Amino acid sequence: MVHVGIGYDVHGLVAGRRLVLGGVEIPHAKGLDGHSDADALLHAITDAILGAVGEVDIGHLFPNTDPAWKNAPSRIFLEEAARRVKSRGGRIVNIDATLIAERPKIFPHLAAMKAHIAEALGLPVTRVGVKATTNETLGFVGREEGIAAMAVASVDLPENPNPES
Numbered sequence: 001m002v003h004v005g006i007g008y009d010v011h012g013l014v015a016g017r018r019l020v021l022g023g024v025e026i027p028h029a030k031g032l033d034g035h036s037d038a039d040a041l042l043h044a045i046t047d048a049i050l051g052a053v054g055e056v057d058i059g060h061l062f063p064n065t066d067p068a069w070k071n072a073p074s075r076i077f078l079e080e081a082a083r084r085v086k087s088r089g090g091r092i093v094n095i096d097a098t099l100i101a102e103r104p105k106i107f108p109h110l111a112a113m114k115a116h117i118a119e120a121l122g123l124p125v126t127r128v129g130v131k132a133t134t135n136e137t138l139g140f141v142g143r144e145e146g147i148a149a150m151a152v153a154s155v156d157l158p159e160n161p162n163p164e165s
């Protein structure tokens with residue numbers, strides 16, 4: 001049976017941080033602020049996968065008070081979400097996500113992001129969608145104070161999951 005999950009994340013843009021989105025470092029004057037590498041796209045996708053299998057959200061699995069996740073690559077969180085799908089005998093069908101950023105231009109990096117996400121999840125790249133849009137200069141995204149991401153995941157789970165797994 002196919003289950004769908006949704007994820008959303010925002011991080012503030014600050015000077016002196018790297019900008020990492022979808023596991024890809026993008027040259028820019030500012031980067032995303034956060035405890036981990038603050039990869040809002042991977043966080044949104046992780047939450048979408050966790051939501052599809054009814055797990056607690058990323059902030060509870062990987063608290064920002066835990067020094068283990070200080071500057072951690074968010075791929076760790078994504079891989080853990082995929083592992084939880086597998087442990088229930090499930091498989092991720094597809095992912096789709098949208099980044100909302102005024103600047104920098106995201107489009108040139110989308111292919112690399114998709115490849116990175118697909119590899120982390122063990123999926124063909126054709127099952128990973130990542131798009132980007134601006135916020136038409138409106139609001140905190142428009143003022144370049146932060147970058148937002150939203151994602152959905154569909155996960156095929158057995159109807160009678162083995163309670164042992």
Ligand code: MG
Binds near residue numbers: 010011034039040043
């Ligand atoms: Mg986050």
